[in-house]
Amino acid sequence: MARFSYRGRDAAGQEVSGDMEAPSVDVVAQQLGSRQVVPLAIEEMATASGAAIRFEQLFAKKTVALDELVIFSRQMFSLSKAGVPIIRAMRSLQSSARTPLMAQILGQVADDLESGMSLASSLQQHPKVFGAMFINMIHVGENTGRLDTAFRQLSDYLEMERETRKRIKQATRYPMLVVVAMVVALSVVNFLVIPSFSAVFAKLGADLPWPTQILIATSNFFVNYWWLMLMVIAASAVAAWRYVNTEQGGLQWDRYRLRLPLVGAIFERIALGRFARTFSMMVSAGVPMMQVLGIVSRTVGNKHIGAGIEQMRNGVERGDSLLRTAANTQMFSPLVLQMLAVGEETGNIDELFEEVADFYDQEVDYDLRRLADAIEPILIVALGVMVLILALGVFLPVWDLGSVVRN
Incomplete structure (x- = not known):
């Protein structure tokens, strides 16, 4: 107590x-x-x-999970629609929050509301939890008297984001398990199996075939210099992490991710789908176009694509049409550009971008289903090659010794 x-x-x-x-x-x-x-x-x-x-x-959590934001948005939508005062709603959600961190944040938001701040301003005091898109949607909802609609749109968007992350984890779970199993197997072989065989071969004094010599040399290196390998891997990981967190490094890494075989196209479609859905949601909420493009360029999840969206913003600011600036970035397919052209002509650009987001979501679903089928034969071939090398390295000397004994 x-x-x-x-x-x-x-x-x-x-x-x-x-x-x-x-x-x-x-x-x-x-x-x-x-x-x-x-x-x-x-x-x-x-x-x-x-x-x-x-x-x-x-060991308490230092960040708020996406699931908590989804639940918070849903609850606020229900309470706002029911006419519950915002301060009372915040106090109620504070007492029922799943984590102490979320309860603390909601308590601080309620305190700011009682001091006279608006909801958007009070949420803005916690930028690590509520991003720029979240704040702007709430700001527009407050000004237009449609706060419940803003929370509903945010909950739908966050739910789609959560489903996308879940699908990616499901698609990569099997390959990651296989890779981890291969690493564990190689470690066991190099640290335990090969040293035992090499001791036997050394006592016999026989000439060893080159696959066996390579395996023994590799095992000796692992056994004698494992600490050096760990230091090199740790130092490389830290250096790469620091470089990626710089502006230039993050831009180059995100550009490289889009060119990775098998998964690069998936990363691109996920980012473009997130852009289309966020754009549609904010435009339909009444956020100004320039502000929408500026926010989306920072929240799309890929700095390279974000730079292209920033180019679109600069082009629109100079007076170009959204279609022309989008075509100049060369990020969108002809089908998406046609839908964008129809949206500009009819004035229903938010509805058309919602359809674009659905189109990209369907493409991501297809690519993720195909990813497992594409990775599985590669992993099987890799496992086969590893087993073949181990089998040749271990059993060739045994066969040679057997033939010598028979002769």
Whole structure:
């Protein structure tokens, strides 16, 4: 049990404060609610035993998962549509949040709302959780009186994003398991199996065939220099991570990802589908075109494609049509460009971009289904080659020794 200090307002609107003992902040908020006290701030009081960082705090989640944002958007849509005041809705969701981090953020948002800030401004205080697209959608919803619609659109968009990530994980799960199994098998062979055979061959003093010599040399290198390999791999990973996190490095890496065999086209279609869906949602919500293109270029998930969208924004700013600037980027297929042309002519560009997003989603589904069929024979061939090399390296000397004994 920890001790918490609190500050709030009672049913008469008077500010009250005090402290109480409870297992968590949520319990304190519930107890204050039962007393008809609206909590403004709840903080854990420092104690001699609480000076050290607790285990659960040390390993607590530092980010809000996409699932939590989906649930939050759905709940806010339902509460807003039902006419529940925003502050009361935030306090209710705070008490029922799945993670302490989300509960803390919603409590801070509720505090900002009580101080007079708008919902978009209060959410903007947490940029690592609520991105620019989320903030702008809420801002437009507040200004137009359609906050429930904004939350519904956000929940639909986040749900599609979650489904896309789930499909990618399902498609890559089997290849990753096979690759991990191959790495484990190679490690066992190099550290345990080959050294045992090499000791036997050394005692016999026979001339070894070249496959066996390569296997023994490789095993000796693994056994004697495994620490050096780990250091090189770790240093390379850190250097690559730092380079990718730079502006130029991230741009080059995202451009290279789009050219990878088998998966490059999938990455491109996922990014373009995300662009089309986000563009459609924000345009239909009433966000200005220039602002939409600027936001989407930063949230599309690929810096190379984001740079192309930024070129579209610059072209529209100079007075070019959206169709011409999109064609100049050479990112879209002729079919998508035709749909874009019809959307500009009819003024239903948001509806047409929604169809473009659906088109890319169907393409991604087809590519992900085909990915497993394309990777499986490659993995089978790789496994066959590995087994063949091991078999030749281990059994050729045995066969040679058998022939010598027979002769």
